[in-house]
Amino acid sequence: MSRILTSERRLQSGRQRAYLFAADIAGSRKLFSVQRSLAELAQLADTANLEVVGQGIQHLETVNPATYIGSGKVDELAQLQRELSFDVLVFDDELSPAQLRNLEEAIPALILDRTALILDIFAQHARTREGALQVELAQYAYRLPRLTRQWTHLSRQTVGGVGLRGPGETQLEVDRREIKHRMSHLREELEQVRQQRGLQRRQRRRHGLPVIAIVGYTNVGKSTLLNALADAGVLVEDRLFATLDPTTRRVALPSGKEALFTDTVGFIQKLPTELVAAFRATLEEVQEADVLLLVADITDDNLLAQVRTVEEVLAQLDAAEKPIILALNKVDLVEPEGELRTGRTRFFTPQDDLTLLHERYSVVIPISAEQGVGIEELLAAVEGVLVQQMVEVDVVLPYSAGDLLNLWHKQGVVESEIYRSGGTRVRGKLPPWLVEQIREAAKAGRDLG
Numbered sequence: 001m002s003r004i005l006t007s008e009r010r011l012q013s014g015r016q017r018a019y020l021f022a023a024d025i026a027g028s029r030k031l032f033s034v035q036r037s038l039a040e041l042a043q044l045a046d047t048a049n050l051e052v053v054g055q056g057i058q059h060l061e062t063v064n065p066a067t068y069i070g071s072g073k074v075d076e077l078a079q080l081q082r083e084l085s086f087d088v089l090v091f092d093d094e095l096s097p098a099q100l101r102n103l104e105e106a107i108p109a110l111i112l113d114r115t116a117l118i119l120d121i122f123a124q125h126a127r128t129r130e131g132a133l134q135v136e137l138a139q140y141a142y143r144l145p146r147l148t149r150q151w152t153h154l155s156r157q158t159v160g161g162v163g164l165r166g167p168g169e170t171q172l173e174v175d176r177r178e179i180k181h182r183m184s185h186l187r188e189e190l191e192q193v194r195q196q197r198g199l200q201r202r203q204r205r206r207h208g209l210p211v212i213a214i215v216g217y218t219n220v221g222k223s224t225l226l227n228a229l230a231d232a233g234v235l236v237e238d239r240l241f242a243t244l245d246p247t248t249r250r251v252a253l254p255s256g257k258e259a260l261f262t263d264t265v266g267f268i269q270k271l272p273t274e275l276v277a278a279f280r281a282t283l284e285e286v287q288e289a290d291v292l293l294l295v296a297d298i299t300d301d302n303l304l305a306q307v308r309t310v311e312e313v314l315a316q317l318d319a320a321e322k323p324i325i326l327a328l329n330k331v332d333l334v335e336p337e338g339e340l341r342t343g344r345t346r347f348f349t350p351q352d353d354l355t356l357l358h359e360r361y362s363v364v365i366p367i368s369a370e371q372g373v374g375i376e377e378l379l380a381a382v383e384g385v386l387v388q389q390m391v392e393v394d395v396v397l398p399y400s401a402g403d404l405l406n407l408w409h410k411q412g413v414v415e416s417e418i419y420r421s422g423g424t425r426v427r428g429k430l431p432p433w434l435v436e437q438i439r440e441a442a443k444a445g446r447d448l449g
Contacts (some may be wrong), residue, residue, distance in 0.1 A: 005057065008284035015049050015050060015051040016050055016051065016087040016088050017035070017050075017051050017053045017084070017085065017086040017087050017088070018045050018051065018053065018086055018088040018089070018090055019052075019053060019054045019055065019056070019077070019080065019081070019084060019085065019086040019088070019089050019090070019109075020041050020042060020045060020052060020054070020055035020056075020090050020092070021040060021055065021056050021057070021058075021069070021077065021089065021090070021091050021092065021345065022034050022037060022041070022055075022057050022058075022059070022092035022093070023058050023060050023068065023069055023091075023092070023093065024057055024059045024060065025060050025061075025062070025063060025064070026059070026060065027251060028442070031269060031305040031308050031309060032269055032302060032305050034057055034092075034183065035057070036302055036305075037092055037094055037269065037270075038055055038057065039220060040268075040269070041055075041090065041092045041114060042055065042116075042248040043219075043343075044092060044114070044117050044118065044121065046238065047115065047121050048117055048120050048121050048124070050088060050090075053084050053086050054080070054084055054086070056077075056080075058070065058073050059243045061389045064099075065096075065098070065099070066098065066099065066101045066102050066332060067099055067102045067106070068091065068093070068095055068096075068103070068311065071390045073292065074103065074106050074113040075366070076104075077107055078106055078107045078108070079088065080108050081107055081108055082108075082123075084091050086109060087109060087110060088109060088110045088111075088112060089103075089107060089109045089110070089111050089112070090112045090113070090114070090117055091112070091113045091114065092113075092114050092270075093113060093114060093270070094113045094114060094115045094270070094272075095111070095113045097145045097146045100113070101146075110449055114270055115142060115270075115272040115274070116142065117140050118268070118271075118272055118275070118401075119135065119138055119272065119274070122135045122138070122275065123135050123139065124443055125138075130190075130193050131158070131191055133186055133189055133193070134190065134275075134278045135277040135278070136186060137183060137186040137190065137274075137277035138189065138274040138275050138277070138279075139274075140179055140182065140183045140186070141183065141277070141278065141323075141432050142274045143274065144176065144179055144183075149446075161294055171229055176286070182429055183287075185425075188249060188321040190278070190280075192282065193284070194280065196336055197235055197284060197285070198284075209250070209258055209259060209260045209411070210260070210290040210291070210386055210411065210431060210433075211216075211251045211259070211262060211288065211289045211290050211291075212259055212260070212261045212262070212263050212289060212291045212292075212294050212382055213262050213264055213285055213286045213287070213289035213291075213293065214226060214261060214262065214263045214293045214295060215267070215270065215286060215293065215294055215295070215310060215314070216262060216266065216267070216294055216295035216296060216306075216310055217266060217267055217296065217297070217306040217307075217310055218266030218267065218268050218307060219266065219297075219369070220266070220295050220296055220297040220300075220329055221295055221297065221329040221330065221369045222263050222266065222295050223247075223263055224266070224329075224369040224370055225263075225293075225295055225327070225367070226247060226261055226320055227327065228250060228369045228370075228375055229251045229261055229375065229379075230243070230249035230250065230261060233402065236404045244265050244386070246262055246263060246265065246285055247262070247263045248260050248261070248262040248285075249265075250259055251379070253379055253380075253382065253383040253386075254376070254379055254380050254383055255383060257383070257388070257411060259383075259411060260384065261293070262285050262289070264283070264285060265279065265283075267309060267310050267313045269305075269309045271309075271313060276313070276317075283317055286314070286317055286319050287317055287318065287319050289319075289322065290320050290322075290323075290386065290389065290431070290433070291320060291322065291323045291324075291325060291382060291385050291386060292314070292319065292323065292324045292325070292390075293324075293325050293327060293328065293378075293382065294307070294310060294324050294325065294326050294361075295327045295329050295369075296326065296328055296329065296357075296412045297329055297330055297331075298328040298329060298331055298334060298336060303354075303357075304353040304357065305354055307357065322377050323385045323389065324361060324363075325361075325363045325364075325365065325378070325381050325382060326357060326361040326363065326364045326365070326366070326383060327365050327366075327367050327374075327378055328366045329367055329368065330368060330369075330370075330388070331366040331367060331368050331373060331374070332368035332370065332371045333368075358448075363381050363384075365377050365378045365381050367377050371398055386431065387413070387429070389431065389432060390412060390413065390429035390430055390431055390432075391429065391430050391431075391435050392428075392429055393426075393427070393428065393429065393430050393435060393439070393444035394425070394426075394427045394437060395425070395426060395438060396420065396422060396423045396424065396425045396426075396442055396445065396446075397423050397424050397425075397426055397438070397441055397442055397445065398422070398423040398442075398444070398445030399423055399424065400445075401423075401441040401442075401445065404437060404438055404441050405424065405426065407434065408426065408428065408430060408438065409433070411430075411431055411434060412428055412429055412430040412431060412434065413428045413429040414426060414427075414428040414434070415427045415428040415429075422445065423445050
């Protein structure tokens with residue numbers, strides 16, 4: 001039985017009240033402003049079913065190793081908790097075990113950081129056994145160094161809530177050794193999942209279907225795009241991490257050839273390292289893809305920062321060098337003059353940012369996944385990139401390799417066929433992953449001859 005707890009553990013009396021806090025550290029490298037990051041944290045809190053009752057920012061020269069923020073601010077937050085009666089205090093950055101322990105001693109509220117909040121959301125949205133295993137492993141990896149204080153705090157809870165989904169009250173008597181044993185077991189199960197995914201990918205290759213992985217920041221419309229491409233029926237909500245488990249669908253390209261499009265989990269700034277490690281089996285879909293389709297929200301004034309965040313995660317996955325098509329989504333919300341159709345007068349994003357993206361990416365397609373705008377152009381661009389990747393091949397295939405020749409016709413470009421006594425001489429272009437199969441078949445034909 002999975003030890004991931006679900007939304008059944010929500011407070012019976014309603015949503016927990018949360019106060020959000022961020023520190024603006026002088027000289028720190030960040031893609032998002034502290035205000036924008038805090039606004040995103042509020043979206044995460046809403047997704048986790050928290051009611052945000054306030055938020056604050058402290059400007060710091062350096063982080064306090066004991067409490068992350070200054071001691072005066074700690075006292076201020078303790079007083080604020082008594083005034084606002086919030087249940088949860090959420091920090092926008094990850095706290096060390098010592099910082100978490102010291103803050104809990106000073107402030108009478110459940111202390112969470114951004115990582116714990118994201119893990120809680122993932123626990124809510126894991127629909128498959130694979131997803132549940134991955135989230136559980138990530139939660140254990142995060143909580144193990146925080147075990148003593150964190151779980152002592154949980155033992156005082158009479159009703160569960162945000163931050164407590166996952167290995168919580170049912171594991172209060174489990175010591176570190178047993179938890180490590182459980183983590184080892186989870187890794188073994190996930191390794192089996194990884195091997196199964198590898199087998200599925202090899203089977204897909206035998207059917208000759210290229211794979212396009214849809215990647216992007218969370219809540220930019222990836223699932224909506226997959227639904228537009230393939231009527232996939234993927235859940236679509238205007239919330240962060242509305243979908244977690246990957247969905248793959250077969251899509252016809254303009255030439256009639258087919259490809260597999262996979263909707264992957266959304267990325268986010270400060271993505272917990274525990275999640276990247278635990279979701280290795282799922283994220284290998286990105287690593288093994290032939291083309292990456294990077295979806296970005298053109299109406300977001302943080303467009304460039306979101307794209308850069310995705311690029312950083314792709315670099316972590318050793319996938320940054322793959323061919324990438326940039327799809328700028330939600331163009332239906334933009335007037336021809338570049339203003340949003342929402343009553344706001346500001347431009348949707350600085351023109352310099354758009355210019356930079358066009359310089360960085362050779363293929364940029366404006367689309368509206370919701371309205372179906374630009375979908376044909378996008379599919380044509382995908383097929384064009386797939387053709388660009390193809391390799392020139394000139395071989396003689398034995399007549400016994402007719403299935404491979406059919407696959408060549410389906411997924412490659414056949415420029416000429418000449419029938420000979422020893423086989424068929426074929427010239428044309430092949431996807432890189434099919435070249436080795438074709439050449440091995442040709443070599444086997446020569447050896448038999």
